[in-house]
Structures are given as structure tokens and as C-alpha cells.
Amino acid sequence: MSPARLPGPPVVGVLAIQGAFREHIASLARVGAEGREVRTSKDLDGIDGLILPGGESTTLRLAGGESGLLEAVAELRAAGVPMLGTCAGMILLADRLSGGSAPMIRGLDIEVRRNAYGRQRASFECELSIEALGAEPLRAIFIRAPWVESVGPDVEVLAEYAGRAVAVRQGPLVATAFHPELTDDPRVHALFLDTLRDNAMPQLRSKGEPGVRTQ
Numbered sequence: 001m002s003p004a005r006l007p008g009p010p011v012v013g014v015l016a017i018q019g020a021f022r023e024h025i026a027s028l029a030r031v032g033a034e035g036r037e038v039r040t041s042k043d044l045d046g047i048d049g050l051i052l053p054g055g056e057s058t059t060l061r062l063a064g065g066e067s068g069l070l071e072a073v074a075e076l077r078a079a080g081v082p083m084l085g086t087c088a089g090m091i092l093l094a095d096r097l098s099g100g101s102a103p104m105i106r107g108l109d110i111e112v113r114r115n116a117y118g119r120q121r122a123s124f125e126c127e128l129s130i131e132a133l134g135a136e137p138l139r140a141i142f143i144r145a146p147w148v149e150s151v152g153p154d155v156e157v158l159a160e161y162a163g164r165a166v167a168v169r170q171g172p173l174v175a176t177a178f179h180p181e182l183t184d185d186p187r188v189h190a191l192f193l194d195t196l197r198d199n200a201m202p203q204l205r206s207k208g209e210p211g212v213r214t215q
């Protein structure tokens with residue numbers, strides 16, 4: 001891992017509207033970060049990064065839209081706060097959705113197709129070679145997953161499966177079509193923490209001197 005620029009363990013919010021947020025928090029603990037459940041906009045205060053877990057993007061759109069939480073997250077995203085989106089979380093971060101649905105949080109210059117693997121292969125597991133994670137392949141769990149139809153020029157494709165991008169990174173944003181929190185291999189979370197450290201934004205902290213955690 002690259003040297004930490006943050007003073008203490010980074011605090012990473014995990015959107016806790018639905019989905020495997022507890023598993024994400026456990027994965028964060030494995031790589032030395034503190035996870036915090038985010039249910040309201042107030043829970044976003046002082047976080048160093050945010051994870052958008054899987055679930056059902058239509059539910060997230062409704063629940064998060066009504067409460068104003070998605071709007072608050074979109075503001076943080078626009079301010080440069082690092083985010084990891086997994087499965088439905090990837091859909092939230094996409095600039096374009098196939099079929100013309102309105103994008104939500106946005107930020108990743110990708111077009112994403114929801115439920116792309118169809119009914120036959122709706123859910124499956126496979127081994128993915130991901131150069132950024134080292135030589136050992138990663139066991140990836142796909143659950144009614146999206147795939148990436150197309151990527152813009154600034155998007156780094158981290159992994160492909162059957163000719164489609166399934167993990168991408170662009171600046172402080174990382175997204176996977178699969179569920180890295182459902183295995184005990186924390187390398188995607190470690191990669192996200194590296195990305196977060198490289199893009200640390202201490203000036204966004206609501207408390208204390210820039211770069212100094214006071215709690």
C-alpha cells in the first residue's frame with residue numbers, strides 16, 4: 001500500500017439503506033479502516049470516503065431521493081470525496097444508464113446496463129485476473145449484476161469478464177459489478193483505500209485542523 005497521508009485510520013461511510021453494508025464494514029476493518037453506517041445526510045459529516053453497496057438501484061433511487069441523501073452524496077462526489085460503488089453502487093455512480101433511465105449520483109464516465117447477464121446467468125461466481133490486485137485471481141460474486149457497456153477516455157478498466165468491463169476506476173471513484181464484500185478477500189477494499197489516500201481531501205473534514213482528526 002502507498003504511504004498513508006491521513007492521520008489515523010480513515011473513516012469510510014457505508015450507505016446503509018439496504019444491501020450488504022455490514023459485510024462492507026467488516027471488509028473495511030480487515031484493511032484497517034473504520035466503517036460508519038450512513039443512513040442520513042448527517043452521517044456523512046467528516047467521512048474520508050464512502051461505499052455505495054449493492055441492493056436494488058430503483059429502491060435506492062426512491063428511498064435516497066425522498067430523504068435527500070442521494071443529493072447530499074452527489075454533492076460530496078462532486079467535491080471529490082472518494083467513493084467505491086459495488087453492483088447497484090456502480091449503477092449509482094454511472095454517468096449513463098442503458099435504456100435511458102436518469103443517472104443518479106454520477107461521476108464515472110461509463111454507460112452501465114442493469115441486470116445485464118439476464119435470467120440464465122443472473123447470479124454466478126468466477127475467478128477474475130485483476131492486474132492491479134496482484135497475480136492471484138480474485139473470486140468474484142455477481143448477483144443480478146450490471147456490466148459496463150462503454151467507458152470514456154479517462155476511465156481505467158481494472159477487470160473484464162467475457163469481454164465486458166466489470167471493475168473500473170476514474171480518479172477517486174472505483175466501481176465493481178460484483179460484490180467484493182461477500183468473500184473474505186479484502187483486496188478491492190485495500191485498493192479503494194489506496195485510491196482514497198491518493199485523493200485524500202482533509203479540507204472537507206467538518207472538525208479540527210485540516211488533516212488532523214480530533215476525535
Ligand code: GLN
Binds near residue numbers: 056087091115146
Ligand atoms: N439488479 C440490481 C439493480 O439493477 C443490482 C443488483 C445488486 O446490487 N446485487 O439495481
